Amino acid sequence: MNQPITKEHILSALEKVKSPLSLHSILEGQYLKNVSVCDNIAKLNFELHPHEQGIQKSLESQINTALTPLGLKEYKVEFSILDGKHPPAVAASVESHMKSVIAVASGKGGVGKSTVAANLAVALAKLGFQTGLLDADIYGPSIPLLMKKVGSQPLATPQGKIVPLENYGLKLMSVGFVTEPGQAIVWRGPMIHKLLEEFFKKVEWGDLDYLVIDLPPGTGDTQLSLSQLIPLSGAVIVTTPQDVALADVEKCVKMFEKVHIPILGIVENMSYYLCSRCGERDEIFSHGGGQKAAEKWGYHYLGAIPLKTQIREGGDSGLPFVEQNLNSQESQAILEIAKQLKDRVKPVEKIHIHKT
Numbered sequence: 001m002n003q004p005i006t007k008e009h010i011l012s013a014l015e016k017v018k019s020p021l022s023l024h025s026i027l028e029g030q031y032l033k034n035v036s037v038c039d040n041i042a043k044l045n046f047e048l049h050p051h052e053q054g055i056q057k058s059l060e061s062q063i064n065t066a067l068t069p070l071g072l073k074e075y076k077v078e079f080s081i082l083d084g085k086h087p088p089a090v091a092a093s094v095e096s097h098m099k100s101v102i103a104v105a106s107g108k109g110g111v112g113k114s115t116v117a118a119n120l121a122v123a124l125a126k127l128g129f130q131t132g133l134l135d136a137d138i139y140g141p142s143i144p145l146l147m148k149k150v151g152s153q154p155l156a157t158p159q160g161k162i163v164p165l166e167n168y169g170l171k172l173m174s175v176g177f178v179t180e181p182g183q184a185i186v187w188r189g190p191m192i193h194k195l196l197e198e199f200f201k202k203v204e205w206g207d208l209d210y211l212v213i214d215l216p217p218g219t220g221d222t223q224l225s226l227s228q229l230i231p232l233s234g235a236v237i238v239t240t241p242q243d244v245a246l247a248d249v250e251k252c253v254k255m256f257e258k259v260h261i262p263i264l265g266i267v268e269n270m271s272y273y274l275c276s277r278c279g280e281r282d283e284i285f286s287h288g289g290g291q292k293a294a295e296k297w298g299y300h301y302l303g304a305i306p307l308k309t310q311i312r313e314g315g316d317s318g319l320p321f322v323e324q325n326l327n328s329q330e331s332q333a334i335l336e337i338a339k340q341l342k343d344r345v346k347p348v349e350k351i352h353i354h355k356t
């Protein structure tokens, strides 16, 4: 007689089923709520957040493929959608299509999130992708400066939509385009949520392969709102190499796990200094914190970006380093990270932004 099929057999088969929004197993994403098996008849219950409904079909088909070889007599797979706090996913309609939305984040301030987000977005555009860059840092927007658009304002259409600004082949949106520079605004959670919602619903993004989002530091309202508003493909976590940055990476990673946003990988910024005269590599802040963090938390290490005066100057003058020095070793490192993201984000689900 054949061995009875156990819960462990089922879990091991499900290991291969991946969320189409990431390359991670659904077991890591905490979608599976219950598995019971008795007499080779199994019952599986999965739970999705409202913004994840779009991935159900893909999961169902992968689950069938994974379970069929086990030879169960019968199995039933049920999906339930969590109700309550989450507003409906930004879905439906036909006006804007985004294939992938990537957030650039870090638990810590000043590690170079905005610089990395801006240069990664330029790198994706250089690789031939339609790319947008959204500044979700409501408190300290950097994109107007980084993209030479300080003082520019986006146009509104007669229908009340907002036309994003453009530079270096990117579509751009920032709260900095609609407030006075230096103006201090106290944003509270619900206001941030509303504003971010407008950034998705009211902005004429058109068809994008990638929308890169520059997040504020920390693990606050913006991150939470984003997870509720849009099916993020995943987050890139930026860190500096020092050991002390590890604790912040942990906080950041845990927060994304909690709201079911896949971590696409970890970037070590300001990793080492390449002497522009002799080409020698100097590891000013020691080295390897990013890789260590990735190993510790089981995430992919995307690579290192060196500390380079011209990267800062590029930011200050609004001419992104990659735009200016495409063939340099440093730009190649950034392009390499962009290519990895391209491979790690599966653009199977198109995100349709419903306009209000």
Ligand SMILES: Nc1ncnc2c1ncn2[C@@H]1O[C@H](COP(=O)(O)OP(=O)(O)OP(=O)(O)O)[C@@H](O)[C@H]1O
Binding pocket: 106, 108, 109, 110, 111, 112, 113, 114, 115, 116, 137, 140, 142, 215, 216, 217, 269, 270, 271, 305, 306, 307, 308, 309, 311, 312, 313, 315, 316
């Ligand atoms: N690889 C780099 N080489 C040289 N300077 C860098 C590099 N990355 C970032 N910087 C500089 O470090 C400073 C902080 O960078 P940035 O504003 O991108 O950080 P951030 O994490 O977005 O900060 P915040 O938390 O305030 O949003 C800037 O002056 C920027 O030009």
Ligand SMILES: [Mg+2]
Binding pocket: 113, 114, 115, 137, 142, 214, 215, 216
């Ligand atoms: Mg920033």
